[in-house]
Amino acid sequence: MLTSGPGRCFPENPQRILIVHHLLLGDTLMLTPLLAKLQRNHPGAEVVMTIPRAIAPLYAGRPYGVEVLPYDPRDVSTLRVLLRQPGFDLALVPGDNRFSWLARALGSRWVVAFAGDIPEWKNWPVDQLLPYPESPAAWGDMVAGLAAGAEPPSYQAVDWPAPAFALFDLPLQPYCVLHVGASSSLKMWAPEKWLALAEQLVKRGYQPVWSGGQGEDKLVSRIDTDGKYASFAGKLDLPQLWHLLSHASLLVCPDTGVAHLGRLTGTPTVTLFGPGSAVICGKGDFWRESPYRAVTTEIACRDQDVLFRRHIGWVRRCGRSSGECAAPRCMEAIGVETVLEAVDQLIEVRA
Numbered sequence: 001m002l003t004s005g006p007g008r009c010f011p012e013n014p015q016r017i018l019i020v021h022h023l024l025l026g027d028t029l030m031l032t033p034l035l036a037k038l039q040r041n042h043p044g045a046e047v048v049m050t051i052p053r054a055i056a057p058l059y060a061g062r063p064y065g066v067e068v069l070p071y072d073p074r075d076v077s078t079l080r081v082l083l084r085q086p087g088f089d090l091a092l093v094p095g096d097n098r099f100s101w102l103a104r105a106l107g108s109r110w111v112v113a114f115a116g117d118i119p120e121w122k123n124w125p126v127d128q129l130l131p132y133p134e135s136p137a138a139w140g141d142m143v144a145g146l147a148a149g150a151e152p153p154s155y156q157a158v159d160w161p162a163p164a165f166a167l168f169d170l171p172l173q174p175y176c177v178l179h180v181g182a183s184s185s186l187k188m189w190a191p192e193k194w195l196a197l198a199e200q201l202v203k204r205g206y207q208p209v210w211s212g213g214q215g216e217d218k219l220v221s222r223i224d225t226d227g228k229y230a231s232f233a234g235k236l237d238l239p240q241l242w243h244l245l246s247h248a249s250l251l252v253c254p255d256t257g258v259a260h261l262g263r264l265t266g267t268p269t270v271t272l273f274g275p276g277s278a279v280i281c282g283k284g285d286f287w288r289e290s291p292y293r294a295v296t297t298e299i300a301c302r303d304q305d306v307l308f309r310r311h312i313g314w315v316r317r318c319g320r321s322s323g324e325c326a327a328p329r330c331m332e333a334i335g336v337e338t339v340l341e342a343v344d345q346l347i348e349v350r351a
Contacts, residue, residue, distance in 0.1 A: 008127060011110050014042060014089035018108055019049040019066075020099045022073055024183070025238075025257030026281070028055055029264060031094055033144040033152060033286035035064035036159070041149030048085065050102075053078070057239050058261075061161025082106055092146045095308055097122035112146050116310035132307070136314045138284025139307075154289045157266030162246065165239035170247055171209050171230055176201050177245060177267075179253035180219050181212035181233070186320070186328040187254040187274050191223040196336045197252065198229055204347070206249055211241070211258070250343060254331075255281055263290050268346040270295060270339060274331035275302060275318035291349060293342035297333040301325075 017038060019031065028051060038047050050071035051059065059068040069085075071078045087107030093100050097117035104111060104125040115129035123129060133142060144151070180194055198208035210220040212233030220233045232244060241258070245251055246265040253259050253269070255276040262269035263283065273281070273296035283292045305315045318330070 008109060010128070011089040014110075015045050016086070016088045016090075017042065017045050017047045018085075018088040018091040018103060018106060019047070020091055020093055020103045020106075021050060021095045022052060022071060022099065023095050024052075025055055026260045027095065027139070028052070029058075029257065029260040030138075030140040030281070031143055032064070032155065032160075032264070033140040033284075034092065034094065034147060035066050036152035036155070036286065037144045037147050037149060039064040040152045041147065048088070050082065050099075055238065057237070058163050058242065058264075060163050063160040093126070094143045094146060097126060100125040114146070114308070114310065118309055132310060132312050134313070136279045138282050138286070139280045140286055141284040144286070152286065154285070155263070155287050156289070157264070160264050163239040163242055165243050166237070168236065168240055170244065171207055173207075173247065174205065174249040175207040175209050175247075176250040176252065177211050177232075177248045178208055179211040179251065179256070179258045180223060181216035181258075182254040182256045184275070185322050186318075186325055187256065187272075187276070187331065188219075188328065189254060189272055189331055189334065191219075193334075193336050193339075194223045197339060198224070200336070200340055201250075201343070204343075209244075211236075211244065211253075250346065252339065252343070263287050263292065266290070268292070268349075270342045270346065272296075272331065272334055272339065274328050274334070275320065275325075277302075277315065277317040280307065280315065280317065291346055293346055295334055295339055295342050297330060299330045299333065302330060 047066045049066050049068050051068040053070040056068050056070050085106055089109055091103035091108035091111045093113035097113045100111050100113055111126050112128045113126045115131050201208050208229045210231040210233050212219055214234050217233040220231045245262050245267045248267050251262040251267045251269045255271055255273045259271040268291035270293045278294040278296040282294050283290050302316050302318045304317055305311050307315050
């Protein structure tokens with residue numbers, strides 16, 4: 001039995017489990033293997049997860065039985081709601097270990113996190129520090145390793161209840177969603193390549209539609225200057241985007257949170273990897289049956305081994321800012337024909 005500190009010991013049969021974080025959309029959705037594993041090994045337990053407010057509507061149907069509580073470190077009112085919780089037998093910290101302090105403040109009796117976070121004070125409340133795997137793996141599968149027990153079955157789209165959404169007009173089917181936005185300019189694909197891809201999809205019998213987040217309608221205007229294809233950029237919230245994707249024949253997007261949303265909806269997805277890692281953010285084991293293709297290129301400057309401030313020997317990614325990188329050569333190296341090959345593979349598999 002593991003022990004840490006006076007009166008603290010590893011809970012063999014936890015009844016209340018906390019997952020505590022403040023991650024972006026993609027990283028949050030990649031916690032799904034952890035939710036599935038907890039449900040399989042602790043079917044009677046209450047699982048509670050902190051989550052950014054904007055993402056919470058996706059979890060309204062309580063996938064894998066999880067209850068989400070909106071949390072924003074900059075909004076004290078969200079902390080007050082958390083402090084009303086009656087305590088937890090087990091807390092899991094998947095990202096930044098500073099949230100181990102919040103786990104302890106919420107009455108968590110045993111805290112598990114990944115080792116190696118810096119500075120060291122972040123790790124002081126943690127009872128059990130686990131190493132990252134020594135061989136390449138998807139981050140979702142790594143995070144599932146925070147919980148003990150049997151691995152969950154592979155993901156199926158029916159496992160996640162579709163969120164309620166405000167009605168909007170869907171495109172005529174069959175249509176393909178081209179999501180052009182990303183969190184960094186270094187993940188952006190060239191406008192002329194997006195337009196060329198759209199035109200090739202038309203030849204394959206699909207109607208392209210543009211997608212993007214708030215303010216990214218300007219990106220679409222630079223790509224499709226004549227407004228040839230319909231655009232949903234900046235017009236949909238996350239539940240609406242879920243339904244746009246769930247009815248689509250195909251999703252093509254950069255390595256961003258929408259790629260992971262496409263996995264949840266079961267949409268055939270092609271992801272363009274520039275600075276990110278197609279291994280870490282790929283489908284891994286849990287999403288092994290998902291219709292998915294990663295398009296990436298070998299490039300020497302994808303050479304950083306840091307993941308959540310931990311140095312991991314096998315990691316190869318790039319976290320440089322636009323100020324450090326004059327041009328995204330990794331994205332520039334991805335050609336339209338290469339993307340179309342991945343698209344055709346998915347279409348063939350789907351057929």
